[in-house]
Structures are given as C-alpha cells and as structure tokens.
Amino acid sequence: MQKKENISMSVIRRLPRYHRFLSELEKNGVTRISSKELSEKMRLTASQIRQDFNCFGGFGQQGYGYNVPQLRVEIGKILGLQNNFKCVLIGAGNLGRAIMGHMPFEQLGFQLIGAFDNSPKVIGTVISGCKISDYQDIRKFYAENSPIMAILCVPREVVEKISDELYEIGIRSFWNFSHYDISLKHPDATVENVHMNDSMMTLCYRLCTLE
C-alpha cells in the first residue's frame, strides 16, 4: 500500500467514513464485503470506491471482495490512527467537557494530555482521567510536554487571542469549534473546523425542500 501524492481532500475526507463503516461491519461479525455491497451501504458508487482505494494502491481482491478487518486496519494506517499525537483541550465548558468525556481520542490518532480553563469552578476537576488546569500554566505545560494540537472550545470572543497565544508558544494544529478562521492569520497552521451551525442550516434547507 502506497500513498499517491496530491490526493484530493475529498478523497481524504471519505477515509474516516470508510473506517467507520468497516468498524461497524466488523463489530457485526462481517469479515468480507464486495465493493458493490460496500457501495450500497455507503451510498457511493462501486466505481467511486475502487477509484478512492486506487489512490492508495488499491486493496481489492476483484470479484472476491475486501477483507473487512484488514481493510479497516489499512485505512487506519493511512489515516495515521496509530500516532497518538499529543493534544490539549482549551475551554472546559459544557462542550469541552463533552469532548473530554466522549471522544475516543486514542482510536482517532490522538492522546489528550491536558485540559485548560480559566474558571476556578472547573480548574482542578478531573474528566475521564484528565485534570483541568489553569490556562495561565499553558506555557509551562507546553515546554514540558510539547503537545502538537489544541482543541479549541472557547467562546467566540476569545478565540482569536487564545489561538494567537497558542501559535506563539509553538502549537501549529487546531481542532476548532468556533467560527473564527484561524488560517487567515496563520496560513501555516493546520486547522480542522467543526461547523455545527453550517450543519444545522443545511438541515433547515432540507426541511424547507420537503414541504
């Protein structure tokens, strides 16, 4: 299995979905699946799936189907899920605490090594084994632990200030839940945004077209 260079982001963005479907199949005891069956489950065309997989040298046993656990492992390797990239979470409000409590970090390529907030109400509390520390200590923590990614769950008003500070101390990757566009100011940062508002607006559009 070899990565081709310049694989488009739309192919990349389908990989987690393949991984998710394959994990689900594996959980249900399915060990082999044809590209036709997989395509029906995923609502893609079989040719689209073959084309996607060919970007990585292909995994297929044509006519015989894919080995589900093996394909899941291969896609996991391409995604780099074995990496355990060190990350910190900034902003332990409801959303931050939900993420700390429910995201299966280690299955997703990360390891949550710290969480930070400025509220005395949450500083010192522990969620899923991770202690929430005073945001004032972030610089010291970075120097000692070198996290490479920060999850930003802070209010919109402070996200610019906080992302600037984190960038300045050395963090270059962000998982961002606010609508502030970090890459405009820091074009070399790797930013993945979760735009919950966009998703809700899309649902609104779809409800309108039903009527």
Place this chain on the structure above:
Amino acid sequence: MQKKENISMSVIRRLPRYHRFLSELEKNGVTRISSKELSEKMRLTASQIRQDFNCFGGFGQQGYGYNVPQLRVEIGKILGLQNNFKCVLIGAGNLGRAIMGHMPFEQLGFQLIGAFDNSPKVIGTVISGCKISDYQDIRKFYAENSPIMAILCVPREVVEKISDELYEIGIRSFWNFSHYDISLKHPDATVENVHMNDSMMTLCYRLCTLE
C-alpha cells in the same frame, strides 16, 4: 431569485459557508465585494462561486460586485432561515447542554421548544430559557406542541431505541451526533449527522502528511 430543481448537495452544503462569510463581512462593515475577493476569502474559484449562485438564478452585478447584506439575506432565504422550525433536544448531558446554551437556533432556522433527559439530576433545570423535562413525557409533549425535528445527544447505546420511539410518535427529522445511521432503518427520515470523529481523524491524517 428562483431555486432550480435538483441542486446538488455539494452546492447546498456551501450555502451556509457563504452565509457565514457574508455575515462576518457585514459585521466588519463591508457592504460590497467582488466575486474575486469573495473567492479569495473563501478559497474557492470565482467561477465556482458564480456557478453556485447561478443555481439560484444568480445574484451578481457583474464587474460591480455583490451587495453583501442583500446577498446574505437572499442566501438566508434560500436556506429557509426565517422558518423557526420547532425542535426538541434529547439528552441533556454535557454535549446537549452545550448545544442548548450556545447554538443560535433562531439564526439557523430553528426554535428550541423543549429538552428531555431521563436523569433526575438535570430534569427541571433550565438552560438558556429552556426547561429540561422528563423523557417519559415526550409523547404528550409531541401531541401538544408538534416539534418537527429532534436533536439527538444521547449515548450510542440508546440512540437506536430513542430514534425509533421518536419516529414512531411522528418526528421525521433528526440532527444526530451519534454514529448510528438512522436513515438505514428509516429511509424517509431527514437526517443530518455531525461526525466529530471523522473530523478528528481527518486532522490526524493531515498531521501525518506534515511530517
């Protein structure tokens, strides 16, 4: 402005992004923008933007640029953001409470009219003016208030049972935060999923390719 039929979901999914960028521009006092400037800001090609807008009859004043507030309003109308669709939230844990507290529902086409949980710890509490009620009362609430959409913030183990129950009482639209695929069992439901895991895996891939 007229909607063409059969507009592809990839165009639709860009509309909230246009809306978001235009809102931001408007907030910063920008009243007019050329498709070239807009395309640079949004990292799309100018021709892509014109093509997208042409799906709705076009908004352009070629050469002169777009009127920002007007374009935002027009796109808002296409998205149906004036609808105030009634919705309920199921599962008022950290994620559910974050959504209740931080989503600007009325700007996104919805109105949160109720929230439900089964934990005595949260039943009776109020977040952003919305009281959390006992999930046992959902049927009665539906009969009296007819919400058309449910936001599902429940644990993975119960999402099948709960979505079945909600479907059975009459709810056909879901904003779903779990990885359970509601549409497989209920193909006529309108489901918008927020796959936070996929987003985190994509970030992992991008970090790998940096190294």
